[in-house]
Amino acid sequence: MTSGRASRDKIQEVGTSGPLAVIAGAGDLPLVVAEEVRGTGRELFVIEVEGECDADLSAFSRVRLPIGAAGRLKVLLQERGCRDVFMAGTFRRPRFSDIEWDMGTVKALSSIMRLKRGGDDKVANGVVRIFEGEGFRIVGPREVVPGFIATAGPLGSVRPERRARADIAHGARAIESMGHLDIGQAVVALDGRIVAVEAAEGTDAMIGRCAMLRAAGRIAAPSPSGVVVKAAKPGQELRLDMPVVGVETIRAAAEVGLAGIAVQAGSVLLPRIGEIRRAADEAGLFVVGVEIGGGPDRRR
Amino acid sequence: MTSGRASRDKIQEVGTSGPLAVIAGAGDLPLVVAEEVRGTGRELFVIEVEGECDADLSAFSRVRLPIGAAGRLKVLLQERGCRDVFMAGTFRRPRFSDIEWDMGTVKALSSIMRLKRGGDDKVANGVVRIFEGEGFRIVGPREVVPGFIATAGPLGSVRPERRARADIAHGARAIESMGHLDIGQAVVALDGRIVAVEAAEGTDAMIGRCAMLRAAGRIAAPSPSGVVVKAAKPGQELRLDMPVVGVETIRAAAEVGLAGIAVQAGSVLLPRIGEIRRAADEAGLFVVGVEIGGGPDRRR
Numbered sequence: 297m298t299s300g301r302a303s304r305d306k307i308q309e310v311g312t313s314g315p316l317a318v319i320a321g322a323g324d325l326p327l328v329v330a331e332e333v334r335g336t337g338r339e340l341f342v343i344e345v346e347g348e349c350d351a352d353l354s355a356f357s358r359v360r361l362p363i364g365a366a367g368r369l370k371v372l373l374q375e376r377g378c379r380d381v382f383m384a385g386t387f388r389r390p391r392f393s394d395i396e397w398d399m400g401t402v403k404a405l406s407s408i409m410r411l412k413r414g415g416d417d418k419v420a421n422g423v424v425r426i427f428e429g430e431g432f433r434i435v436g437p438r439e440v441v442p443g444f445i446a447t448a449g450p451l452g453s454v455r456p457e458r459r460a461r462a463d464i465a466h467g468a469r470a471i472e473s474m475g476h477l478d479i480g481q482a483v484v485a486l487d488g489r490i491v492a493v494e495a496a497e498g499t500d501a502m503i504g505r506c507a508m509l510r511a512a513g514r515i516a517a518p519s520p521s522g523v524v525v526k527a528a529k530p531g532q533e534l535r536l537d538m539p540v541v542g543v544e545t546i547r548a549a550a551e552v553g554l555a556g557i558a559v560q561a562g563s564v565l566l567p568r569i570g571e572i573r574r575a576a577d578e579a580g581l582f583v584v585g586v587e588i589g590g591g592p593d594r595r596r
Numbered sequence: 597m598t599s600g601r602a603s604r605d606k607i608q609e610v611g612t613s614g615p616l617a618v619i620a621g622a623g624d625l626p627l628v629v630a631e632e633v634r635g636t637g638r639e640l641f642v643i644e645v646e647g648e649c650d651a652d653l654s655a656f657s658r659v660r661l662p663i664g665a666a667g668r669l670k671v672l673l674q675e676r677g678c679r680d681v682f683m684a685g686t687f688r689r690p691r692f693s694d695i696e697w698d699m700g701t702v703k704a705l706s707s708i709m710r711l712k713r714g715g716d717d718k719v720a721n722g723v724v725r726i727f728e729g730e731g732f733r734i735v736g737p738r739e740v741v742p743g744f745i746a747t748a749g750p751l752g753s754v755r756p757e758r759r760a761r762a763d764i765a766h767g768a769r770a771i772e773s774m775g776h777l778d779i780g781q782a783v784v785a786l787d788g789r790i791v792a793v794e795a796a797e798g799t800d801a802m803i804g805r806c807a808m809l810r811a812a813g814r815i816a817a818p819s820p821s822g823v824v825v826k827a828a829k830p831g832q833e834l835r836l837d838m839p840v841v842g843v844e845t846i847r848a849a850a851e852v853g854l855a856g857i858a859v860q861a862g863s864v865l866l867p868r869i870g871e872i873r874r875a876a877d878e879a880g881l882f883v884v885g886v887e888i889g890g891g892p893d894r895r896r
Contacts (some may be wrong), residue, residue, distance in 0.1 A: 473773075473777060474773075477773060478789070479793060485794075489796070490778070490795050491796035492796065493779060493795045495784075495791050496814045496815065497814065505797055505801075508801070510744065532763050562759055
């Protein structure tokens with residue numbers, strides 16, 4: 297028995313389920329998660345998704361696979377003894393021409409066909425079903441990086457004033473009533489109006505639009521004013537697709553003269569939360585966790 | 597009695613209510629409307645709003661006024677015998693520092709204060725109340741340019757295929773369920789997803805965003821695909837604020853590879869409708885009028 301095996305057995309004793317597989321998409325999140333998990337002592341195995349993963353994960357045990365190589369992925373995970381799978385970062389919807397048609401993929405074809413139409417929630421729920429049907433367990437940020445999840449109350453030293461609190465409440469109501477549409481996770485509210493709604497463009501692009509809105513006179517209030525409100529959708533698959541607010545989001549909001557960011561407590565991921573707190577304090581922005589829609593979905 | 601007076605009396609005999617005042621904001625619409633009205637033989641008086649009006653209206657009897665010069669506007673309209681007022685084009689929300697504080701403005705102050713917060717609908721309804729309180733009548737496109745309002749069915753020679761018809765239905769449902777939020781008048785629907793929602797940025801900017809979405813892989817379907825669906829909001833003040841789809845909208849949609857545009861029959865303005873039909877046919881796009889939300893609000 298190697299020392300690696302011995303160490304793995306020891307970890308299993310303290311309650312984990314073998315090495316954690318991290319399927320790495322685009323952005324910084326796979327690296328953030330991998331570093332956090334390594335800090336806990338749990339063994340890691342990283343699968344870099346070709347054409348998506350752009351972080352430097354060379355410090356970790358890893359392989360590179362094309363998207364859709366379902367058969368090879370399954371064999372690799374089984375060989376490594378990985379039952380728990382964490383999907384980190386963003387993944388584009390693959391074009392059919394991008395998919396590597398190995399035998400595992402063909403087997404998953406009927407599931408994939410059902411996913412081809414429909415919003416992100418349907419796709420995420422389908423991905424979970426496919427993995428679980430093969431004996432794996434999809435784990436999410438609540439299990440893997442609980443310290444990076446928003447809690448109720450202000451994160452840094454800046455707190456929302458009365459006007460911003462009204463915008464937070466208005467934005468939260470808008471998000472709640474759009475939830476069933478499987479669209480935006482975020483809006484910008486300002487003085488009783490919703491001036492921007494996120495759909496497929498992503499939160500940072502939506503925030504960036506506020507610069508154009510101010511320049512064109514479509515937002516007349518001087519800055520700082522306006523609040524980003526971001527939440528999960530009802531029934532959103534938070535293990536695979538938890539909304540994220542990162543340092544870049546803080547900087548984008550500061551750049552366009554917004555007053556702050558409100559996130560749904562329990563359901564928004566704040567990776568490298570200490571850096572986010574510092575960036576917000578430096579920019580004079582508030583970041584505050586709020587209860588939205590009766591609080592987070594506790595199932596995941 | 598001058599010949600001008602005689603001619604005005606003659607027009608009143610055939611059923612109009614004296615000269616039509618056109619308050620001209622930004623864009624091409626004031627010119628389109630003025631030309632149409634002149635074609636009917638009705639007398640016109642154009643008020644160009646300073647800093648907003650950018651069309652060449654030199655062919656018409658006109659004055660230029662700063663926004664918020666309520667007192668001077670009232671006197672001018674009364675001197676010219678204008679009871680009917682048509683507001684054409686777009687108006688930015690004025691900053692308080694832009695308002696000319698004449699006596700009429702001060703009188704309207706309490707009304708304006710009530711308008712300062714709240715969405716477009718509240719502002720529009722407030723503007724109508726202010727004008728009507730002073731004895732004027734706000735008239736809208738249905739009365740002034742009925743030939744430029746969308747009717748049910750295809751406008752040009754291109755018709756939506758089955759996939760586009762499903763997107764139209766999905767987009768229409770999304771708009772209906774967002775109506776009470778006083779936000780978007782338009783969405784882009786594609787293969788069962790809402791990929792863009794309009795808030796304060798305007799329809800053409802929302803459409804332009806689809807180029808970025810395709811480039812970033814957030815829309816994977818090859819073009820032409822995707823449908824703009826545009827409608828009025830429930831209770832929207834259509835006399836002041838009827839949604840508009842113009843030639844520029846057609847060109848924007850063609851440029852980003854959308855399949856077509858669906859507009860709410862009876863509640864969307866298609867200025868220079870013949871040019872819109874030609875532009876759509878040339879671009880291979882459909883423009884189709886559809887019933888949304890139980891049909892148009894017939895009160896206005």
